[in-house]
Amino acid sequence: MAELAEAAGYTPLSASSFSSKLCQALLCEHQPSAPTPSRRRPLPRCPSQSGSLESLSGVLVEEARVLVINTGGTIGMVYRDNVLAPQATNNSFAEALKKISIFHDEVYAQQTKLYDRQDISENTLVLPLSKKNIRIVYTILEYSPLLDSSNMTTDDWAKIVKDIQKFYELYHGFVILHGTDTMAYTASALSFMCEHLGKTIILTGSQVPIYEIQNDGRDNLLGALLIAGQFVIPEVCLYFHYKLYRGNRVTKVDAESFNAFTSPNLPPLAKAEVDITINWEAVWRANTTKKFLVHVNLNRNVGLLRIFPGITAATVKAFLQPPMEGIVLETYGTGNAPDNRLDLLEELKNATERGVFIINCTQCLKGSISESYATGKALSQAGVIPGFDMTPEAALAKLSYILGKSELDSQEKKKMLSENLRGEMKATYTGSKISLGDSKFIQAVAQCLNISCKEDLEVIRDTLTPVLACAAAKTGDSIALEAIREMGCNLCSEDYDGRTPLHIAACEDNLTVVEYLLNNGATVYAKDRYGSTPLLNAVKFRNFKVIHLLRQTGAHLSKEELGDIGTKLSGLAASGDVEGLKAWILAGVSMEELSYDRKTPLQVAEATGNIAVVEFLKQTDQKKGFEELKP
């Protein structure tokens, strides 16, 4: 196809050739084509970035920390008495990985004195340098006992999310090693239990133990680590056989193949082939200014009931008896159940009137509930809630989660059940509101460049909009940002320096734009090419209100961003810079940090006679700092 197009004199547009075309068009529309610029120049070095290590070749290297929670599953199992079972280990999984060069670069560990660092345990490993020049440093937290996932319970889910909460600020992303049998259930449950999630959580495992010669565990673990360490995909995902899926959209479809999972109603969020390509349009956004929290109180009085021809009313009645509080009714086709079985419908109606919640999901692998048949309508008349294209696993988890919210009344629970909370139902995957072709702006640019095919329009959009969005953030133009979003563009996209509109708005102290962006998909964890987050930018420019809002949304400074923070604070204390200290306190930095000569900012202020700083630090209760200094 590509050869044919080229033979016909058509060259597909790449981002770089598009930029050059656009520049020509802007400078002089009718000049002959200039040669396409070749590859991007290498990144310049940035000596000021603490925590970013320089490799021997002089290229800037960034480290990203990932926590791997090992719950068990085939990936780490061994044969005992001819059957596979989890290996009761003393971190032997980490030890085994250390011996595999694609999972651990001992030379880098030695060169950078990895194990001398305070926050690094012996279960920490480091991957070879990624294509994006990132070193993924990962720590394995091994559960005891390790479980075959058939033994997983809701308590185990609670343990996982509590650990994620405990270590949330210390890691860029999380990988959960888990057996495949109930992985779709766990992924669904975790997606609801994690509220206002801003970081990447990826479940993975394997069909064959990682120790076997021909196994899928290595590729699955490696792919999950690379994605969790290099991208911010704020969802609970499942990675298997080179594809990243939304966790609450998957189901296990093959007990033997490496290609064990499918996401029938939503395309993958990413594919790991020669390169990792993220389908950003499909990525779910929390759209929130609230902090990450976990909800561990799940209701266990829920169940799955699959109807079948000839099912008796007595079976349905027995299933719906107390303590049952909610069920997923797996129906035929687009949500049909016999409408000539009044006895059955009566039992369902009695149950919904007693307050039992019933969600209708299809038994088909693919497709959605609709009211296109009388047999389907009869169910909604009996009070059954449509589950649209939810998987039964997701519907069950959603019920358990919502019915565990004791603060909600029955109407509120019903409302939440019908809403799309985490991208588990169709309503979310709408793509862009207006198509590319409808956008006047894109049309004008396309006309000027004399191009019309969809792929080229997409290249124009993807090349121009990050820069335009950053420009709009700079000038505080929320209307332009809204127009860009409506074009189907991702407001998290980065410019050539990896800077997102949120970085720019944070620098410019533009609170309204910061709020708009957070409510429209921006992530507080985006890092520019120098490793800075919007929060660090806001601290630098002392934009207190922005710092406050970002913190409220869960932003925090990484160790790399902080660098030798004690010495920086001492410098501020010595120069009497109260505002500078206030900015760091608001950003969550402790005033107990010691400078290179082991002095607190207060000691430095006292020694240098900076009365204003001394008074400020004495008055500010560090623990309550965030609330007290609230602008």
Ligand SMILES: NC(=O)C[C@H](N)C(=O)O
């Ligand atoms: N492939 C697997 O991981 C299956 C195993 N029985 C489990 O779910 O733990």
